[in-house]
Amino acid sequence: MAEPAAILAMTGITKEFPGVKALSDVDFRLFPGEVHALMGENGAGKSTLIKALTGVYDIDGGEILLEGEAVRFTGPLQAQQAGVSTVYQEINLCPNLSVAENIFIGREPRRLGAIQWKKIHRRATELLRRLRLDIDASALLGTYSIAVQQMVAIARAIDISAKVLIFDEPTSSLDAKECEQLFRVMRQLKDEGIAILFVTHFLDQVYEVTDRVTVLRNGRLVGERLTAELAQIDLVAMMIGKELEVLEQLDEQPKSSPAALQDASPVVAASELGRDGAVAPFNLAIHRGEVVGLAGLLGSGRTEVARLLFGADRADHGQIRVDGTTVAVRNPRTAMAHGIAFCSENRRTEGLVEDLTVRENIILALQAERGWSRPIPRRRQEELVDKYIKALRITPANPDMVVRNLSGGNQQKVLLARWLITEPRLLILDEPTRGIDVGAKAEIQRLVVSLADGGMAVLFISAELEEVLRLSHKIAVLRDRHLVTEMPNDGVDVEHVMRIIASGAAV
């Protein structure tokens, strides 16, 4: 098949951040009149690649050709002027201005310095009609939904002259109908010859609207395929993959056997728990000494489940039972009072206070539980902290070290210690091994097993299926914000789980 010339060709793109290689030798090409999905799990390098393209980041190696000419943009603005526009999930427009003005601001037609409002409105109305959008150009942008605002952003981009349109997870906050409208516009633009790069986590959407898929994993290119020739299961496999190096270094984790405990009533049970727009109502029971693994792609509702159980988000439906008694988990405080602990995936923003010391960070949750009027005596603090520094092998074993200066793995351990010190009955771990080195990963996995052996109930969330399978007694699979199935982990293999994720049905 003779291929037309690529409008955009990125070759050998490399980008390093201190200590991390965010992109190594990635190739990406985009043809006029195609919708091209860019996929990958968290940290795969999707946004880094887009930021490298639009000039937000300087690249450390590689070449970007736009219509055959080498380019290096200094920022999104210059990229836009050259015809590469980005439509973000968050709207970068002004809600206090009219739709028409948002399309034309900064480039208003003028006569003798005076803005020609009539002309702006006429042209905006024409443009919106061309995109077959029923939007009143004179209304304030802020009165419209996010979906419509995105359409306006698209209208602005193509009026400025877009040859390449980048959609950076535009569908994350849209409902099904709004997505449909967005796809209609995408198809229309595609037919007009515009090249579209579409970042999404939703498999359905990839198959609905894209022609080609490029998958990244850990900053590397996994492959580029035609969507029509790529089975869903293969796409999932490309995204999740196997991290061989990790597997080699991890010894076989002996799973504890909580079978005897299964008969007892669960420590925490959610029934028909759900939150509109976050995750559909689900049932989930976690017993003493049991590790329940949550599997699913990014955006499938993994974290949302955890946040509901911890009261970080308010549930719209259903209830939570602790030891068989229905309790109202209104906020993290009440969850903590019922013995639920939650280690967030964003350890920097939602977990640790980076400028405090290891000791202060570890003591934080326990102190919060006791109430600030009853300070924990210094000696008691030191005993506790010493105990956990030893137990978790936090290095350096210095309680007065500022947390910012620890490695990722040790930061994660500090966060774990903070919750372990409160002796929780259910420990929720959201991606506890993300972004840490292999050794620390193995240690944390071992710790999860020993905690469960000690009788703690653990909800373990990870993007890495192997890890989930290795540690969990029970596996719950999520897809597109639904809990698809829950099954005991007896001889389930990665491919089986991938199949469920890909098909959205228990097999």
Added chain:
Amino acid sequence: MTSLTGRWPGLRRPQRKYIPVLATLSLLAVMYGVGAVRYEAFSDGQVILNVFVDNAFLLVVAAGMTFVILTGGIDLSVGSVVALTTMLSASLLQEQGWPPYAVLPFVLFVGALLGFAMGCIIHYFEIQPFIVTLAGMFLARGLCYTISTSSIPITDPFWTSMAQSKVRFGEYFVSPSVIVALVVVIVGAYVLSHTRLGRNTYAIGGNPASALLMGLPVARTQITVYAISGFCSALGGVLLSFYMLSGYGLHAVGMELDAIAAVVIGGTLLTGGSGYLVGTVLGVLVLGVIQTIITFDGTLSSWWTKIVIGALLFVFILLQRVIGARKAR
């Protein structure tokens, strides 16, 4: 009125964005009605014209303040810049013997320069406008006293003629200062509604990060609005010196707060991005009518002015909140 409200063709029904201005207008009408019912001479047209005469300088200062608040900023230095301008004018005219045509551009330039400098500090060093203009407020007030610690009377013939002459419309009249103030308002409203500078001002107030990403000249606009505010303060200072015929370091103490109050009562959001100069005119009129009612009553202490303004501010800030909440659904 079209240019004042920033309306453009294509708008037929009154939109929600005009609600704050309409609320201020109704408030003004009610207050005027109350005054007219209670006090016999109140309904004389000259009463409302006198409100303009007595507040022309405030109107000019508040117009500049409107630009700043539309970007989401604040300018606390305006009262001090007004005082400094009266002081500079008086000193240059009376003690240095400068002619009026040299004094006028010079003091206006000084005001604009002060605003420009504060705008640069705010933008390039990313410091809160509150603190930068607070520093500017102390600086300008302090500079007044380096010129003189006492009041300097102005006897310059141009100044006295401006103070005494009247622009007549039949049996009614206003001072020349009122004409100057109205010109400032009309030019300001035109700039806001029909120039890129004005639209960028709104855009920055709406979402500064977006404004930057859309390629708008954020730096230039932000600095310009403070320069405009400084210029308007200086012009307000000139008008005040016409009115007072003196320069004094204690002139216009607390005027920045009156200006902010007028802008807010006029329906401009303190968070920026929404509001009209015509609202500010109405806001100044509201403040003026309150004073007039209290003067007419004769039995009320002048502190009632402050009490009423305080209450109104609360009401209007709550109104903004309610409208804002409805907008956000």
